[in-house]
Amino acid sequence: MSQTAIPYWFLRGGTSRGPYFRRRDLPDDRDTLAKVLVSVIGAGNPLNIDGIGGGNAVTTKVAILSRSTDAEADVDYFFAQVAVEEALVDFGPTCGNILVGVGPAAIEMGLVEARDGKTPVRIRAVNTGALIEAIVETPERRVTYEGNIAVDGVPGRAAPITLNFLGVVGSKTGAMLPTGNLKETINGIDVTCMDVAMPMVIARAEDFGVTGGESQVELDGNGPLFEKMEPLRREAGRRMGLGEVSKSVTPKIGLISKPVAGGHFRARYFMPWACHPTLAITGSQCLAACALCPGTVAEGIAEPIARSPAVVRIENPVGMTEVTVDYRCVGGALDFRSAGVIRTARLIARGEVFVPDAALAREPGSGGLA
Secondary structure (H helix, E strand, O other), X not given: OOEEEEEEEEEEEOOEEEEEEEHHXXXXXXXXXXXXXXXXXXXXXXXXXXXXXXXXXXXXXXXXEEEOOOOOOOEEEEEEEEOOOOOOEEOOOOOHHHHHOHHHHHHHHOOOOOOOEEEEEEEEEOOOOOEEEEEEEEHHHOOOOOOOEOOOOOOOOEOOEEEEEXXXXXXXXOOOOOOOOOOEEEOOEEEEEEEEOEEEEEEEHHHHOOOOOOOHHHHHOOHHHHHHHHHHHHHHHHHOOOOOOOOOOOOXXXXXXXXXXXXXXXXXXXXXXXXXXXXXXXXXXXXXXXHHOOOOOOOOOOOOOOOOOEEEEEEEOOEEEEEEEEEEEEOOEXXXXXXXXXXXXXXXXXXXXXXXXXXXXXXXOOOOOO
């Protein structure tokens, strides 16, 4: 079997990890690109045994980077969510955790020149059009991964990467409340359909027969829970203008409950067919917006949140996620201006990953990428 080598950088970003590629090293055609990524990850097997995926949705993610043509950005970040047990790729959503690694990866790839001390990297999320500024630690003009910041769900400590999100309202649908409702009922359950950084369907955990304090493993093993959530998610996707979403990872589902460990509320975030081991960065912004907005399903559950700029603390399966939010309420309506988080990343490996020539839709030995 003839194979083609493709350069890649392998990073942990936040609580996810995966390969980061330069756009020029991959096929332009979307169908061919999907076949290449399926091969890279080893999708279609629960262990991803024939690729570099990790057998979990947080370890089958891909970032594709290029210099941006947008005057407001340095780098274009195109995200792909590769399935675990199916040979599928979803190019619709974005990922905030993988985004954490975009700044350092862009510097490592030579797409952005490092400054001495700290390097700001302006990122355009191609999937949603959002603009984000990442601040990367670069003493002596080199990325450092060593530092003192701890992130729940990640062992050890590392250098901080600050992300400032701008223009996240209506990331995919064009509106914070794409159905026009603060709260509505789907299949007998009250939900809030909201789009801030990530389209989500947010509901109270108790309405699904869970407390919200269950572990990831307990929730993943709860078949009746998913049987109840998935039809509701599909109907919500239709109402939000996302179309038929049975093969799409958006909208995501978030279940909220009262806090027990000093947070403003507790959340379990679904990807959507498995529970996230911690909490997605994009999802944390949407959940924070839901808690700040009067009249949503979070009313009566979330603890009072301070005036802007406020740090919203969200309890997740392994600890706490903090989101700094700049907002205001005008006439009872939420004006969500921006959100910021501090996370860490680490370059784990770099080199070449091999894909069969068949995935590139060309004859063996015929040369470069199609």
